[in-house]
Amino acid sequence: xxxxxxxxxxxxxxxxxxxxxxxxxxxxxxxxxxxxxxxxxxxxxxxxxxxxxxxxxxxxxxxxxxxxxxxxxxxxxxxxxxxxxxxxxxxxxxxxxxxxxxxxxxxxxxxxxxxxxxxxxxxxxxxxxxxxxxxxxxxxxxxxxxxxxxxxxxxxxxxxxxxxxxxxxxxxxxxxxxxxxxxxxxxxxxxxxxxxxxxxxxxxxxxxxxxxxxxxxxxxxxxxxxxxxxxxxxxxxxxxxxxxxxxxxxxxxxxxxxxxxxxxxxxxxxxxxxxxxxxxxxxxxxxxxxxxxxxxxxxxxxxxxxxxxxxxxxxxxxxxxxxxxxxxxx
Amino acid sequence: xxxxxxxxxxxxxxxxxxxxxxxxxxxxxxxxxxxxxxxxxxxxxxxxxxxxxxxxxxxxxxxxxxxxxxxxxxxxxxxxxxxxxxxxxxxxxxxxxxxxxxxxxxxxxxxxxxxxxxxxxxxxxxxxxxxxxxxxxxxxxxxxxxxxxxxxxxxxxxxxxxxxxxxxxxxxxxxxxxxxxxxxxxxxxxxxxxxxxxxxxxxxxxxxxxxxxxxxxxxxxxxxxxxxxxxxxxxxxxxxxxxxxxxxxxxxxxxxxxxxxxxxxxxxxxxxxxxxxxxxxxxxxxxxxxxxxxxxxxxxxxxxxxxxxxxxxxxxxxxxxxxxxxxxxx
Amino acid sequence: xxxxxxxxxxxxxxxxxxxxxxxxxxxxxxxxxxxxxxxxxxxxxxxxxxxxxxxxxxxxxxxxxxxxxxxxxxxxxxxxxxxxxxxxxxxxxxxxxxxxxxxxxxxxxxxxxxxxxxxxxxxxxxxxxxxxxxxxxxxxxxxxxxxxxxxxxxxxxxxxxxxxxxxxxxxxxxxxxxxxxxxxxxxxxxxxxxxxxxxxxxxxxxxxxxxxxxxxxxxxxxxxxxxxxxxxxxxxxxxxxxxxxxxxxxxxxxxxxxxxxxxxxxxxxxxxxxxxxxxxxxxxxxxxxxxxxxxxxxxxxxxxxxxxxxxxxxxxxxxxxxxxxxxxxx
Numbered sequence: 001x002x003x004x005x006x007x008x009x010x011x012x013x014x015x016x017x018x019x020x021x022x023x024x025x026x027x028x029x030x031x032x033x034x035x036x037x038x039x040x041x042x043x044x045x046x047x048x049x050x051x052x053x054x055x056x057x058x059x060x061x062x063x064x065x066x067x068x069x070x071x072x073x074x075x076x077x078x079x080x081x082x083x084x085x086x087x088x089x090x091x092x093x094x095x096x097x098x099x100x101x102x103x104x105x106x107x108x109x110x111x112x113x114x115x116x117x118x119x120x121x122x123x124x125x126x127x128x129x130x131x132x133x134x135x136x137x138x139x140x141x142x143x144x145x146x147x148x149x150x151x152x153x154x155x156x157x158x159x160x161x162x163x164x165x166x167x168x169x170x171x172x173x174x175x176x177x178x179x180x181x182x183x184x185x186x187x188x189x190x191x192x193x194x195x196x197x198x199x200x201x202x203x204x205x206x207x208x209x210x211x212x213x214x215x216x217x218x219x220x221x222x223x224x225x226x227x228x229x230x231x232x233x234x235x236x237x238x239x240x241x242x243x244x245x246x247x248x249x250x251x252x253x254x255x256x257x258x259x260x261x262x263x264x265x266x267x268x269x270x271x272x273x274x275x276x277x278x279x280x281x282x283x284x285x286x287x288x289x290x291x292x293x294x295x296x297x298x299x300x301x302x303x304x305x306x307x308x309x310x311x312x313x314x315x316x317x318x319x320x321x322x323x324x325x326x327x328x329x330x
Numbered sequence: 331x332x333x334x335x336x337x338x339x340x341x342x343x344x345x346x347x348x349x350x351x352x353x354x355x356x357x358x359x360x361x362x363x364x365x366x367x368x369x370x371x372x373x374x375x376x377x378x379x380x381x382x383x384x385x386x387x388x389x390x391x392x393x394x395x396x397x398x399x400x401x402x403x404x405x406x407x408x409x410x411x412x413x414x415x416x417x418x419x420x421x422x423x424x425x426x427x428x429x430x431x432x433x434x435x436x437x438x439x440x441x442x443x444x445x446x447x448x449x450x451x452x453x454x455x456x457x458x459x460x461x462x463x464x465x466x467x468x469x470x471x472x473x474x475x476x477x478x479x480x481x482x483x484x485x486x487x488x489x490x491x492x493x494x495x496x497x498x499x500x501x502x503x504x505x506x507x508x509x510x511x512x513x514x515x516x517x518x519x520x521x522x523x524x525x526x527x528x529x530x531x532x533x534x535x536x537x538x539x540x541x542x543x544x545x546x547x548x549x550x551x552x553x554x555x556x557x558x559x560x561x562x563x564x565x566x567x568x569x570x571x572x573x574x575x576x577x578x579x580x581x582x583x584x585x586x587x588x589x590x591x592x593x594x595x596x597x598x599x600x601x602x603x604x605x606x607x608x609x610x611x612x613x614x615x616x617x618x619x620x621x622x623x624x625x626x627x628x629x630x631x632x633x634x635x636x637x638x639x640x641x642x643x644x645x646x647x648x649x650x651x652x653x654x655x656x657x658x659x660x
Numbered sequence: 661x662x663x664x665x666x667x668x669x670x671x672x673x674x675x676x677x678x679x680x681x682x683x684x685x686x687x688x689x690x691x692x693x694x695x696x697x698x699x700x701x702x703x704x705x706x707x708x709x710x711x712x713x714x715x716x717x718x719x720x721x722x723x724x725x726x727x728x729x730x731x732x733x734x735x736x737x738x739x740x741x742x743x744x745x746x747x748x749x750x751x752x753x754x755x756x757x758x759x760x761x762x763x764x765x766x767x768x769x770x771x772x773x774x775x776x777x778x779x780x781x782x783x784x785x786x787x788x789x790x791x792x793x794x795x796x797x798x799x800x801x802x803x804x805x806x807x808x809x810x811x812x813x814x815x816x817x818x819x820x821x822x823x824x825x826x827x828x829x830x831x832x833x834x835x836x837x838x839x840x841x842x843x844x845x846x847x848x849x850x851x852x853x854x855x856x857x858x859x860x861x862x863x864x865x866x867x868x869x870x871x872x873x874x875x876x877x878x879x880x881x882x883x884x885x886x887x888x889x890x891x892x893x894x895x896x897x898x899x900x901x902x903x904x905x906x907x908x909x910x911x912x913x914x915x916x917x918x919x920x921x922x923x924x925x926x927x928x929x930x931x932x933x934x935x936x937x938x939x940x941x942x943x944x945x946x947x948x949x950x951x952x953x954x955x956x957x958x959x960x961x962x963x964x965x966x967x968x969x970x971x972x973x974x975x976x977x978x979x980x981x982x983x984x985x986x987x988x989x990x
Contacts, residue, residue, distance in 0.1 A: 058396070059396045059397065059454070060395075060396030060397070060398070061396070065720075066718070066719045066720030066721070066750075066752075067719065067720070068720075068746055068749055068750065070742065078428055078445075079448055082400065082426045082428065082448075082449060082452055082453075083452055085426045085452075086398055086426055086452035086453060089398055089424035089426075090396075090398065092396075094749035096742045096745045096746055096749075097427065097757065098738055098742065099429075099759075109951065109953045110950075110951035110952075110953070113958075114950070114951065114952065115738075117969050118739055118742075118950065118969070118972050119742060121969065121970075121972035121973040121975075121976060122742055122743055122745075122746035122972070122973075122976055123742075123746060124719070290440075290444070290448065291439060291440035291444065292440075292444065293439045293440070298443075309447050309448070309451065310451075312448050312451035312452070313451040313452075315451075316451060316452055388726070389726045389727065389784070390725075390726030390727070390728075391726070408758055408775075409778055412730065412756045412758065412778075412779060412782055412783075413782055415756045415782075416728055416756055416782035416783060419728050419754035419756075420726070420728065422726075427757065620770075620774070620778065621769065621770035621774065622770075622774065623769045623770070628773075639777050639778070639781065640781075642778050642781035642782070643781040643782075645781075646781060646782055
């Protein structure tokens with residue numbers, strides 16, 4: 001696990017009129033899901049919901065006009081990068097997009113702290129995607145401007161977890177009282193780890209459905225156990241499908257199996273088809289962090305319970321909220 | 331040929347005030363030159379002409395403020411990508427530039443429909459460049475937001491054909507009554523195919539001048555024949571130069587010839603020099619889709635009839651017009 | 661040395677209201693430090709200082725709203741590219757970022773003049789980074805819109821030299837009367853060559869401290885000699901450290917030495933540590949063009965005399981000033 005550096009207050013000499021220094025997240029880094037209390041989440045989702053309503057009504061507005069985001073991606077992630085760019089632009093702000101890090105002098109020996117201190121000379125907030133666990137916390141240690149972690153390798157991807165939870169809240173109205181079933185590769189997917197941690201702040205029941213070699217890590221199960229979260233593990237979806245309110249699917253990858261025949265034996269149990277959906281509640285939602293390959297068939301897309309495309313739109317609103325908040329505008 | 335999917339109306343929940351739902355191209359996809367009637371072209375060129383006047387007068391204006399273009403290029407094309415970026419920015423809109431598709435997870439197994447449905451969660455319109463014929467039509471089949479085809483392999487590049495035609499209109503005042511001579515590789519150049527199709531909506535005479543192995547495809551000749559367009563084929567420019575109003579040049583590439591000596595024999599006949607221009611009408615224009623390598627010598631650039639740099643500027647206006655139109659603002 | 665093409669006046673048909681045609685740098689190319697008089701520098705730094713105050717006060721403003729910068733980088737330079745993007749965006753302008761030139765058709769045979777003439781059909785100003793010496797002057801010869809040289813190989817990088825000088829002025833209040841010591845690789849670093857030339861317009865004393873094989877080129881020493889600038893050369897920092905007002909550090913690279921043992925013998929003499937800083941004036945500044953690797957240790961960063969991160973911020977203001985000036989807005 002990434003050792004989490006507690007987020008630091010940031011005080012900048014560039015304080016445009018109208019910034020609310022007393023705003024709860026003003027100048028904060030967004031590094032880990034562990035930094036959020038349930039009250040924090042309520043606040044973030046309230047702002048994200050307002051963002052959603054504004055976008056539905058007028059598309060875009062000038063809340064962050066004159067602000068610049070440095071979108072620093074050390075590894076490509078079109079989906080996440082585009083989502084942050086759109087979030088900044090829908091708020092009237094501008095973006096420095098840095099995607100070609102692999103070819104640039106940045107990678108020729110320059111340290112991440114030096115790069116971050118360079119970019120904060122130009123920008124007001126930095127979104128960082130980096131292949132190494134702990135990179136975002138390291139950047140935050142040196143940065144005077146807010147850092148938002150957009151994924152640090154095997155570490156965390158907190159804005160993904162936030163958008164997952166926001167999706168549940170917006171789609172089902174509440175999180176408390178729900179049964180959430182996570183399906184697929186629960187061992188290597190940082191998405192489900194972070195989401196499980198956030199869900200532990202609510203009154204939920206968690207089911208883990210995975211092949212035996214891809215079970216949820218013991219440390220996370222223990223962490224939630226200590227918090228009194230009811231959890232159960234399965235190797236097939238069938239026993240829990242009917243009681244599931246949220247079915248969160250991740251891909252089971254062939255490369256995770258030493259023996260290919262073992263993969264062939266289990267893989268079909270982790271594919272969602274219209275036949276599987278027919279057994280599910282009428283009011284449930286099907287989620288996926290994307291990209292999906294074969295694990296949800298295309299026929300399912302037409303099912304109104306398929307929430308994965310709406311999930312991306314919720315991601316836009318959550319990222320708009322976070323950008324506005326750390327810049328003192330919400 | 332790409333089978334053309336008729337463009338679909340698009341109805342979005344995000345309808346900012348001021349959108350004109352009754353505008354002729356509102357929410358339409360721009361996929362193929364075959365979708366346009368002559369009235370459509372008159373309308374598009376009227377809007378493009380207004381865009382030209384506005385840019386000449388004030389440089390930029392906020393017609394698309396708050397709108398976001400996803401510029402999705404699966405293969406690099408600096409010229410076309412830059413032109414769309416500039417078009418959106420001159421209208422006050424913003425851009426998500428996605429150029430590095432080859433390295434991104436987008437190409438790791440994700441289907442084009444999934445990528446498009448992701449991007450429309452963030453953006454208001456998608457410009458797509460893709461190496462596979464039919465890609466734009468496929469994207470349009472799934473998209474709720476307008477798709478503009480910026481080239482799909484051996485398929486079409488409709489905005490290039492529109493800007494070519496707009497160039498003729500703006501430079502010579504009218505299209506009817508003109509003699510248009512296409513020179514060079516007429517077999518593999520999708521540019522000349524699309525332009526020929528658009529020209530068939532007007533009262534023109536077409537000359538095709540090419541090496542024997544690079545003649546205009548029979549199906550296109552037949553198509554225009556059926557519409558009553560006078561066409562004639564030549565292997566040298568000389569017989570038709572004096573009567574030509576528009577000389578449209580494309581490059582004859584060595585790789586198209588099985589026998590290199592054959593290439594050496596013909597290539598000089600397809601190079602435009604000041605000596606060639608001396609034989610041309612005083613009021614004609616010389617066009618080229620660019621990039622050019624050797625097929626028009628640099629000395630020709632100073633000739634006022636050399637319209638190829640102005641052609642790019644006309645491209646800007648046509649793309650401004652299309653973006654404004656599909657977004658219901660023109 | 662790049663033969664310098666005198667910058668040309670540019671007259672555009674796109675003259676928005678409010679452009680000041682009589683502004684001193686309106687429509688000018690920025691190609692070489694040799695094009696500036698001392699009065700020019702005073703003017704540029706005055707505007708840059710105003711930019712600094714505006715950014716400190718309100719972060720961003722709309723001086724260049726509606727203007728488009730084509731940021732054309734034939735080789736990657738995240739720092740310089742980001743700085744120009746931020747400069748344009750803080751002035752309310754837009755950017756066409758062209759970073760992936762190596763994959764694009766631009767490099768497939770198209771000449772630099774053709775690329776530049778294409779981009780000026782879309783943009784109002786072009787920033788050019790190119791690996792070949794003389795590229796910026798060549799581009800300027802053909803361009804109707806202003807070209808700003810962002811580095812042309814072994815040639816020049818004038819905006820770096822301007823920001824270096826602006827840093828000295830802002831940090832120490834004046835340039836006249838200072839002792840500037842340049843340390844490290846003075847032979848291959850175009851940065852120190854350009855800065856030395858600019859400093860020759862002021863009343864300064866220059867010390868060059870380098871390994872014997874990496875001395876300042878004789879032609880530059882001769883050029884400054886002719887202008888009466890006091891210069892002295894050393895192979896160790898110690899003799900001049902106490903009298904130094906500005907210590908400008910560049911990296912000594914191993915690859916510059918035929919014999920690796922020779923490198924090992926000298927390298928430690930060119931590393932700045934807190935122990936070195938302890939021998940320096942209380943009111944001096946330590947500069948570096950970045951990226952730095954080992955030549956200034958991280959412990960030095962906390963020293964208030966370490967100006968290298970502030971140096972980047974000054975770069976933003978200088979580039980804002982240049983963009984506004986060549987576009988007739990300052």
